[in-house]
Every structure is written in C-alpha cells, then in structure tokens.
Amino acid sequence: MSLFENTISKILKSPFFDNKPPVWLDIGASGEIFEKWKLIADKSICIAFDADERDFSCAADDASGYKKLYKFNRIVTPTPRKECPFYLTNSPYCSSTLLPDTEKLSSWMFAPLFEIERTINLESTTINDCLQNVNLNYIDWYKVDSQGIDLDLFLSIPDAIRKNVLAADFEPGIMDAYIGENKLAGLLQFLDKDNFWISSFDVKGTQRLDPKYSLYRNILHESPCWAGITSIKEYASVSEVRSRLLLIVFSLIENQWGHALQICESSLELDSQFKIIHTEIFAIINEQEASRNKSGKL
Numbered sequence: 001m002s003l004f005e006n007t008i009s010k011i012l013k014s015p016f017f018d019n020k021p022p023v024w025l026d027i028g029a030s031g032e033i034f035e036k037w038k039l040i041a042d043k044s045i046c047i048a049f050d051a052d053e054r055d056f057s058c059a060a061d062d063a064s065g066y067k068k069l070y071k072f073n074r075i076v077t078p079t080p081r082k083e084c085p086f087y088l089t090n091s092p093y094c095s096s097t098l099l100p101d102t103e104k105l106s107s108w109m110f111a112p113l114f115e116i117e118r119t120i121n122l123e124s125t126t127i128n129d130c131l132q133n134v135n136l137n138y139i140d141w142y143k144v145d146s147q148g149i150d151l152d153l154f155l156s157i158p159d160a161i162r163k164n165v166l167a168a169d170f171e172p173g174i175m176d177a178y179i180g181e182n183k184l185a186g187l188l189q190f191l192d193k194d195n196f197w198i199s200s201f202d203v204k205g206t207q208r209l210d211p212k213y214s215l216y217r218n219i220l221h222e223s224p225c226w227a228g229i230t231s232i233k234e235y236a237s238v239s240e241v242r243s244r245l246l247l248i249v250f251s252l253i254e255n256q257w258g259h260a261l262q263i264c265e266s267s268l269e270l271d272s273q274f275k276i277i278h279t280e281i282f283a284i285i286n287e288q289e290a291s292r293n294k295s296g297k298l
Contacts, residue, residue: 007281010280023045023047023141024045024139028147036230046066077153078149080124088119089114096147097149101176111211128157139164141250154168169229173226174203175223205224230254235263248264
C-alpha cells in the first residue's frame with residue numbers, strides 16, 4: 001500500500017466513521033464504480049439511480065465493491081410526481097426528462113444524437129424519498145448526469161442535508177440542448193454562493209456545423225457545449241471533525257494537496273490526528289516530488 005493509500009485508509013478508520021460511513025449519491029449511474037470513488041468504495045455507502053423500463057426496485061447489494069449499494073430503477077425528479085415523460089433519443093446518453101431543443105440543436109454537429117426515437121412514461125421518485133427509504137439522512141458526495149436538471153435535483157435535497165454535502169459533480173450544458181435546462185452560468189453562481197470551489201473543470205464539445213456538412217467536420221474547431229465539474233466545499237464553512245477529515249480525503253483524491261494541508265492547519269485544535277495527517281501529507285508530497293525528479297533525470 002502506498003503512502004497515499006495508507007493515509008486515506010487511516011483517516012477512514014477514525015471512530016468518526018464507525019457509525020457514519022461516507023455516503024455517495026450517483027444519479028445517472030453507469031453500473032460501474034465512479035473512478036474517483038474506487039479507492040474508498042469498500043468503506044462507503046452508495047445510492048445509485050439509473051432509469052429504465054423495469055419495475056421499480058430498491059436493492060441492497062453487498063457484493064458490489066461498495067460497503068453497501070442501494071440501486072433505484074426510477075426517474076429522479078425535483079418534485080414528487082406519479083409519472084414522468086422520458087424522451088428516448090438516438091443516443092442513450094442524450095435521453096432526458098426534458099424535451100430536446102430541436103431548433104437550437106440544428107446548428108450543431110451532434111444534433112442527430114438528440115432525435116427522439118420514442119417517449120415513455122416512467123414512475124418517478126425524489127432524492128428525499130429514497131433517502132428515507134434506506135434510512136439515511138446525509139450525503140457526502142453528490143454526482144449527477146441528468147441531462148439538463150442537475151442543479152434542480154441538487155436544490156431538491158432538503159436544506160439540512162444539502163448544506164452538509166462536501167463534494168459535488170455536475171455536467172451542466174453550455175449551449176442550448178434541452179428546453180428549460182440548467183446551464184453552466186447558473187450553476188457557477190450557485191456554487192459560489194453556497195461556499196463551493198471548483199476543483200476540476202473538463203470542457204467538452206463538438207463543431208458548430210449543420211450535420212448535412214459533416215464531411216468537413218475534421219477541419220473545424222470544436223466549441224464548448226457542456227462541462228464536467230467537480231466542486232468541493234470550502235473548509236472554513238465546515239466545523240465538524242468528521243466533515244473536515246472527509247474533506248481531506250476528497251482533496252487527496254482530487255490531488256488538491258494544498259487544500260488538504262490548509263484543512264489540517266486550521267483544525268489542529270479540533271483533534272490531535274490533524275497534526276499527524278499534516279505530517280503524512282508532506283511525506284506524500286515529498287515522495288512524489290522525489291519520484292518526479294528521478295524520472296526527470298532518467
């Protein structure tokens with residue numbers, strides 16, 4: 001086990017996590033463990049949503065790679081509703097509860113991916129209903145890819161739970177793909193107001209080109225269309241020892257060593273283990289720097 005893995009493992013063995021393990025919420029789950037969660041999945045509980053046409057189920061899976069995995073096969077909506085229209089598009093990755101904006105999409109190379117094959121009605125649920133179903137009242141890391149309603153879903157979480165979320169992944173649109181969708185500008189304003197900072201920002205896109213001219217796509221510049229964002233809570237807005245320990249873990253996973261060190265230095269009076277973790281983080285940094293220098297000499 002590397003110093004990095006050992007430090008994270010030691011933090012999560014703290015008594016603060018004995019009766020309150022990390023909880024992930026994954027909307028639009030692909031069926032695989034989210035890459036950033038793999039290192040600590042076996043110590044965590046995951047609530048995963050992936051809409052399909054099967055009957056609703058809530059299955060607790062103890063052999064998933066997580067400490068426990070709850071899987072919900074229902075559409076997640078911001079407000080309770082019995083049924084929700086779901087637009088199945090040519091690409092399953094573009095299917096949504098929102099109607100594709102055909103007029104705005106027509107100027108973009110990937111417009112055919114959003115063409116509707118058929119519309120179905122699915123039973124829906126809310127995040128809060130599912131949390132109550134599995135008897136959990138907190139979320140530590142929120143991850144969503146809902147094709148247009150990422151922020152609405154986040155805001156639907158009861159305030160007492162949402163204000164304690166420590167990390168959140170979103171995929172907001174930049175151009176107009178769906179009618180009434182949440183877009184990047186609104187999300188950034190919210191995150192700033194709610195004491196989150198942006199740890200990573202991965203912009204993705206395609207060519208602004210009518211699909212009938214697809215022959216020329218390789219000579220054109222790709223324009224930003226959506227982004228993958230990881231945000232982390234500002235440590236100054238968090239006072240509980242458990243939350244600060246978990247913020248350190250999330251910062252290490254995100255390769256945000258500076259933030260992890262800041263948390264330790266501001267928490268020395270809260271618990272003695274922050275001083276130990278601070279020393280170990282410096283050891284990790286020095287180990288990585290030595291490895292980098294060695295590779296450079298070779």
